[in-house]
Amino acid sequence: MTIKIVHYINQFFGQKGGEEAANLPIELVNGPVGPGAALQGLLAGKGEIVKTIICGDSYFNENEGVACMGIREILEEIKPDLLVAGPAFNAGRYGMACGKVGEVAHGLGIATISGMYNENPGYELYKNYSYMVPTSNSAAGMRQALPAMAALITAWAEKEGKLGTPEEEGYMPRGLRVNVFSEERGAKRAVNMLISKLAGESFKTEYEMPVFDRVEPQPPVLDLSKATIALVTSGGVVPKGNPDRIESSSASKFGEYSIAGLQTLTCESHETAHGGYDPVACNQDPNRVLPVDVLRDMEREGKIGKLHDLYYSTVGNGTSVANAKAYGHAIAMHLLNAGVSAAILTST
């Protein structure tokens, strides 16, 4: 079977010219061009480059939105089995473009195989979306890069997209965790690892422990009586009925809800959407997780200036650290824009 490939290259490899042609908009041509022709030969019938997208590096990077839209339309129209991009070596703008088109293709469910130097910023930024073979830092390495890309494309075609590990297949780690079924169950692998560790033999952990960021504490609020305090929770407190359908685990969003004029939360007004802790105490009295009642007392007593009219809530249960970080960032921007002095974060 021959797979259908679309190849993305820049103006230089598209034989349009050097820097003077870098503002060339997207051009779609039939068949392979430049390195594509050599690649097609190396594929020996396993893949056919049906179309080549040529785009100037400056054009792509300065008009990224438009360029991506154009490439998306082309991919939707042609429906290739695979997108191939580059190789980009250590060319920064070209690497960024190759990485970005990989992200566009990923959004359409199309895999991308590319090649670039491991220090190209396009690798660090877009490694999640493409299989990238390592290349040398300049086009002098073309003769090594193309066979490596061809081998990966061939493997991808033969294995129907189910590639093995970076070590087995020769692509750079994508920074992804990928599920596979192991020959031996987890308990047996654990015992074997224990035996190796006891014997002082080498063993390979299946998961390297993560390194966490540290958040520098902000300076203290000097005068609480003038401060606007916001409430933010990962405990899943939402208005009754969960209007935004925040998931009970692996939340895909956070909610913004008004508590303006509300003196307290009750079991009639609010509930938790969280599926990871015993919800009964929170559902009986949601103030236990989102302490609106106490903050209103403090507001009346003049201990704080004001309780912010909006609160933010998501479900921490099973939500990946990357998503949690993105929600935290977005919530912080809302609070900053609203002039909030400080926030109380409650977790469960």
Add this chain to the structure above:
Amino acid sequence: MKLEIGNIHVKALEFGQNTALSAGTVQIDQQELVGFIRELDHRIASVALDIARPGDKTRIMPVKDVIEPRCKVEGKGCMFPGRNPGDEAMVGEGRTHVLKGMAVVTTGKVVGFQEGIIDMSGPGAEYTPFSKTLNLVITCEVDDTCNQYDHEAILRKVGIETANLIGQLAKTATADDSRTYETKPLLEQAAQYPNLPKVGYVYMLQSQGLLHDTYLYGVDVKTILPTLLYPTEVMDGAIMSGNCVSACDKNPSIVHQNSPVIHELYEHHGTKYNFMGVIVTNENVTLADKERSSNYVAKLAVQMGLDAVIISEEGFGNPDADLVMNCRKLEDAGIKTVLLTDEYAGQNGESQSLADSTPKGDAVVTNGNANQVVHLPAMDKVIGHDTYANVIAGGWDGSLHADGSITAEIQVITGSTNELGYHNLTSIAG
């Protein structure tokens, strides 16, 4: 303690005129069993029985527990001891018969958000170990006087009592195969293999409240201090599940009955190491409890003279802190550790996977990324209620499609990322 396990291989499970075991076929008198279950609690409103076989185009959801029918043939005590007055005897000694290859599965309206899915065929079946058993499925509903705690407790009782009743069929049967497991009292066990390193198993149990509880000899483990067990005790049901953390990494009772780390540790007991015993501990919600329990685990491990342990987690997020504390304190005490966990790395696997970390955790076995998205095609038959696909942990609004298919994270599948290493899923850097 010495326990002989005799397996009777169940080759067929059918409804029939009477309840009996004959030539590997378990036959159930449906009417009689429904009557038995209804008598267990006056708040039970309805009971229905189904059989789901491997390969059937059947979906069971929301699943609460999976239990293996067993019975005591020789020795003290009963299966899942400590629940009823008079059942306080210690278990794990003598002879136990197992109806191997079948299970009792409980379902019914959702108690919380966490219960799971078992598909008997299709892509979902690959992710759950319970697609390979002949399942007697009980759909049990309770009346509206029940709060969530009552609801959970009644369903738990229905599953356990039914499994125990059916397990009685094995009492006089001839076992197809048998195996003896033995761990001696500490001093004798240490003396038996004086030149081998001493290893133990730190068995972490969920204990965070509704649908997150586990019972040891009938005691809610959030109220225990870490304690010692002979490994064979769990084979007689010393640990009972009351929890559905998220379905993927919840330990149904059948997983405790066949506790995989214990069985795998016995494989090299006396050759590669000396398997001294089990420390059971909890995963409570407060920091003080976490510190106390992990300190206690480290103390017991030192007291037992252990050189190395395997630590298994149950659940994720909050219990990652317990796992890390146990690892760090044991390694600090000079005891080598291997950790069993699963991952929440995001739907595309692009995130870091744990909520806590320690550089001491250099030997980790992962049982897969629970956030991975899977499409489960429609089945010919649904036992239970598939409408909950939109709310259970791992699903979202729109997970259930009009044609009956479901798109959700594998978090929704019972046992898919089981952290006792019961199944074969793992994650690699890709």
